[in-house]
Amino acid sequence: MTETSAGPGWYRGDCHVHSVYSDGALTPERLAADARALGLDFLATTEHNTAEAHAPWARLAAEDLLVVLGEEVTTDDGHWLALGLPQGRLIDWRHGVADGTLARRLREVTDAGGLAVAAHPHAPYPTGTLRFPLQAFDAVEVWNGLWSSDRPWNADNEAALADWTRALAEEVPRGRWRPAIGSSDTHLVDQLGIPHTVVRAGELTVEAILAGLRAGHSWIAGSTSVELTFTAGAAGRRADIGERLVVGAGHVTARAEVRGVPAGTVGFHTALGEAHRAALPATGAGAVTARIPPDGAEFVRVEVRHPSGAMAALGNPIALAPTAG
Structure with a gap:
């Protein structure tokens, strides 16, 4: 959305953001203003099982702030992020481990040019714990900030890091591994960007940012001062x-x-x-x-x-x- 003329570089962005269009407390306008104040280059809108925020967010994108349209696909067997969806596109969340339809939903994201991310695999509530296999996704949200707003890192993130590291030992020799991302999962004031992902991309466009994330040309920062x-x-x-x-x-x-x-x-x-x-x-x-x-x-x-x-x-x-x- 409103892709910029910025060339190759490292770009900071928050890939998991909620507003009043699902269960967040802040408007897209407030979140966009906060992102600019923090020095973020891009945000992904990821409301729970709705695309209603796509149009308001698309209007807020500008040369200094790229907006990636997406969804937090919120199922009874865990949550995952669909990043880079066309405006108004919604991925059906009515699937689970037992019905074998996850692969079809993930293909919908891939066919749209998007990225599928396993979200907060060890979140401390029943539907937040991921039961789908990490190997099914393009990337893993190893660091999620929602449950650690008073502490920048907690046991849930430590467990996700351990799972991801074990998977790397198996996957890297095969030539295909799942990169890590970090996101704030913002719902309240002063959560945005804690943490966020810093991506090396050829330009500040949705396609280039997603390509950088997919390739693992990225690292996770606890704040913009790091x-x-x-x-x-x-x-x-x-x-x-x-x-x-x-x-x-x-x-x-x-x-x-x-x-x-x-x-x-x-x-x-x-x-x-x-x-x-x-x-x-x-x-x-x-x-x-x-x-x-x-x-x-x-x-x-x-x-x-x-x-x-x-x-x-x-x-x-x-x-x-x-x-x-």
Whole structure:
């Protein structure tokens, strides 16, 4: 909606937002104003089982704020996000694990050029816990902010992170893995953007943003004050978040540059677990580098945590390949 002329770059956006058109307390106008004040580049409207907000949101899109139309498909067996729907398009939510119709609903999203995201897999209420398999979706909402408005990270998110990491160890060697996203699931004031997803895209358009999310060229920020750059290199080659690095027989050099996390910690994780951890200075700005043996690693990803242990930033992995084949 109202796609902009902005070129290649990293764009910040909240992919899970509710307004008064379902069970949120704020109007689209207030949410759009808050997004601009925070410095977000895009928002996704994801009301529960309705497309009524599409038209009001479409009118609010402008050069400085991209709007992605979507829906939170809210079933008795869990919730999932349909992002990038045509205006007025509604995905039927009357399906469950037992009836075998999820695949048909997901195809509707794919055929429309959209992205299907497993939402808050461990949300602490009966219909919020996802019973559908994570492997059915394009991406996983590993970090959801709704149930942690007073705490930026909680046990439900920690459980989703553990599930996602285990899946990565199986999926990355096969060449197809499900990226992580983070969203506020905003319903009330002062929730927007906590957390949000930072996406590398060729331009600020719905198609480009969804492509970046689908490819895993993204990381999750606990707030707009947090900045992260994460790369890995080996044998003269370099890869960014979501990319594939051919490592050969040598070590992998992982590097994270962080701002906005005073006295935090940076951890590099592989399929074998945490490979390296280092502290950030009190200023919250610093760089951490580590040499990681590639044997059994399969991938490397980064976590940045506050001194309390709460997450501040979480990156999608860089896949590690032993050969160019």
